[in-house]
Amino acid sequence: MTRRIHAGLAAAIAATLTLGLAACSSHESSGDGGTDGGSGITTAGDGIIGGTPVKGGTLHVLSNQDFSQLDPTRNWVEPEMDFGIRTLYRTLTTFKAAPGAQGLQIVPDLATDLGTPSDGAKTWTFHLKDGLKYEDGSPIVADDIKYNVERSFSPDLPGGPNYAKQYLNAPAGYAGPLHGQRLGPEAIEVPDAKTIIFHLKRPVAEFGYTVTLPTFAPVPIAKEAGANYSNHPFSSGPYKIQTYDRGKQLVLVRNPYWDPATDPVRKAYPDKIVVDQTLGSAGIADRLIASQGDDQDAIAYTDLAPAKVPDVITNPDVKSRLVSENENCTTMLTMDNSKPPFDNKNLRLAVEYAIDKQAFQSSVGGPALADIATTYLPPELTGGKAVDHFGIPVGGDLDKAKQYLAQAGMSGGLSTEITVSTGQRQQAEAIQASLKKININVTINTLDASVVNSVVGDKKTQTGLAITGWCPDYPSGATFLPMLFDSRVIVDTGNQGNMSRFKDPSVDTEMDRIAGLSDVNAANAAWLALDGKIMDSAPTVPLTWQKKPLLVGTNIAGASASPIWSGQIDYATVGLKSVK
Template sequence: MNRRTHTAIAAAIAAALTLGLGACSSTGGDAGDGGQQGVTTEGNGIIGGTPVKGGTLTILSNQDFDQLDPARNWTMPVMDVGVRMLYRTLTTFKAAPGSEGLKIEPDLATDLGTPSDGAKTWTFHLKDGLKYEDGTAITADDIKYNVERSFSPELPGGPDYAVRYLNAPAGYQGPLKGERLGKEAIEVPDAKTIVFHLKRPVAEFGYTVTLPTFAPVPKAKETGANYSNHPVSSGPYKIETYDRGKRMVLVRNTNWDPKSDTVRKAYPDRIVVDQTLKGTGIADRLIADQGEDRNAISYVDLTPSKISEVLTNPDVKKRLISENAGCTTKLDMNTTKAPFDNAKVRLAMQYAVDKEAFAATTGGPAFNDIATTYLPPVLTAGNPIDHFQIKPAGDPEKAKALLTEAGLPNGFETELVTSTGGKPQAEAIQAALKRVNVNVTITTVDPTAVNSIIGDKDKQPGLANLGWCPDYPSAATFLPMIFDGRQIKDKGNQGDITRFNDPETIAELDRIADMADLQKANTAWLALDAKIMDKSPAVPLVWQKKPLLVGSNIAGAYAHPVWAGQIDYAVIGLKSVG
């Protein structure tokens, strides 16, 4: 969901992980749709019914958490682990599948925030009796302190919305250097009130404060870069042990008051995260469903090599969750490089691409839905929008006609750079474009080199295959990130990969950003998405799904539409104990 989201999808699929979600960048999955049921078999999208209290839930993984420090936690599904189990935020998302899960509820705050000054000032009041794991009181200043930490160069990589939105002095570098923000940015008039002053109106700020940046951190427990090893819990669980890259054990935080928390149910007594599995080990164990693995869930996606084994076994298939992710995989065109500086050529690519063939290389319908606009369903009220109404296999004749209009009746040659693991996806694009006499040379590089090449103006070729995810269900976290030409850099370009620098689009981005009415802004985002589609700096290819297996004794499991299609840890548990 954050700006680090655009990693090469092919490399991620090849590694049995999904496209990076940087808030999110994803280390194990993406975000969900607004109600599509994927291949989940139960009618309400929830597996196993309501859990019982107690028992041990096991989470099977092949990776460590990159960051549990709430000021730095900006990847999926680590954010799910953080804000559902370890710490609370001012508001949070409802624990429900589908469109219901897109709604926010008060968490630490008593309500969803009170805007004033045209949505440039937001006031929140804390609930009574909030405590940390050690029994000390949670105060408004603790939330302010963590927000300030997000400015710290010593704590990089976290959500940058506070930095972008708050009326903070230029050059502010956080509290680790001994400097706190003044009243012009954040006021704390008393222990239970926090007031944010923004540079501009932000109508969806009640959603912004769902991010880990707006969780409390007690200054007395500050350990700088080491805080990730044991963030002080304000949620239902606390860390008992954490051997990084191997095993983390969570136990109940006895100072968490369920009466103050309408979202988290904390069914298991204990949660064990095993981070040592490799290859297909997670899938093999959950398919076999033996012993304690009946009480286990997968942290990472089902590998494509195992999908047929799951789908052909009814007993296993009913334990598979696979929901549409809130991310869009795209074919990005370098609009500064001929012939993609010609809008007619770019429009031809919309018709030339075979999205079905592309989707087949990444697992087919069990892993993907065909994308028909930039904004994913999670940002369009759960309903996909088909802008051009092109058949998924494309329309080569229409593409040829557009190329002829563009003065290229015989096609052209271009280059696509991808990771070594992304060659099958690149070859699907290559074959589709060959049908319209566009000859694509594929250059494969190490996954770690893809972004550095694509982000370098002098090295970037004509085509790339990347993607983007929102930080929360607002197009304000999507379209401005990838189509605002003012953020383009000659080197290290990480946002507007297409180098699309369109004055009309920029003016509309600013106009929408200044809207205080959220509903009007949402309508305007949809209209802008359509306008950018017509200018076609990129071709939307697929909306990924996140296939996850669970054990037969798991209850309350569903893909949350905000947590990258990840299982919602707020309400999961066991069918029976003992």
């Protein structure tokens, strides 16, 4: 199929495919259908498929990959955060389980409230609820949360959220409890079993949102297993691990000591959750379209394969079982700025102008499944309207690209490599074809999706190019640009934030200045201005703002896309219509 036909098909799909609201928007879907406030895409009802689930039965989750991490210290990949936080562990606060704008609201989880700030929001105090227990019936205590936060500093446990490292008043060089070190009261106080007090380096007015992250889930010291903890995180949530055969199947069963009276968010409808990790994306789509046997009780963990979109939208019954929201994430072509050849800004700008974003958009399913990105911050973080920083035509500007290539002293071209998951092969080929036009020859390396992040995040194995993405951890520019471009978050191994290894001291300084602003509107404007400044250095190329299409079986109820976790089905509320 040629790109022209593919793009035309995708445009036709976009005209009929029912999609939900963009994540992190300031509005919610109307109760009886409507528009999403400007995109021209129709929204469906309340965004929930199948009504209210019944208690019981087995929910099947069909996936083409293992989880890269279920250790709450290291879980910073979508949609693994949604799965872990909603099933296996609880955090101090969490997001409501609701589609649209309601799902952007935080509520108490392990804590009794959203936290009490003092000392100008440099100190935050949380109190734990009564009756909180682990899967063995032992009590959850405040020191367990402190311990997990301390683990996030460990170089032996890389890859997780780094907000604690950024915010806490921890001593320089602190390496975590695996190295025999606990944080002192200058960083975290635990005056009793139900109180935890965080002392921050600077005011953080949104710290109540920060503690929704899995870093702020409890881990008991007695269950420490280092890098192997991911194989069996000790449950504080409604489910516990029964069996986990890595790369094949994960089986969760009820945690008998989870008390729903302490947890108004997680409904925990199914008795059991079985995650099959051995399938291909096309096979998952075929099974859910047919919806036979156990597949009636199944949901997709993997996005709908673009080739299967016509099969879905032309069948009203199947189309009615499609959950699809804007992911509120930016997909990027990341260049390793730390070494040649991409330490040359003019070369990076040549790549910026050479990329045919329309071809890339087609490779991920066309306009029905992705919008073309024109800046790093998604529209939900720029006032709801996309910003086009460079004004480059969607097909690229080869003349301008060649000019920058000449300024880089590389008119004769060059060769490089791109590392992607097996499922991103077609996307990589779109990049390869674009860069070939300016004599940049790209070799494609494909890896299993579960290991791509570790390879690209290792300074020794990172290739010149990679396809990466970023989603805000909560609705704030502070959770986007600093994670992508602050040089102080870069680590040699387990690098999950600044994947381009971009370093600009003036950018770091401006991030610190914005972080200290108390006026939200001023901060938003400053983040947008900084976005443009970074774009001028072209450390990465924004490609698309993805939508997340997920099919469910005919016996699924309570399925809705989380506006926080990149449009993933919210495991807090999904279940079965009936139990056979």
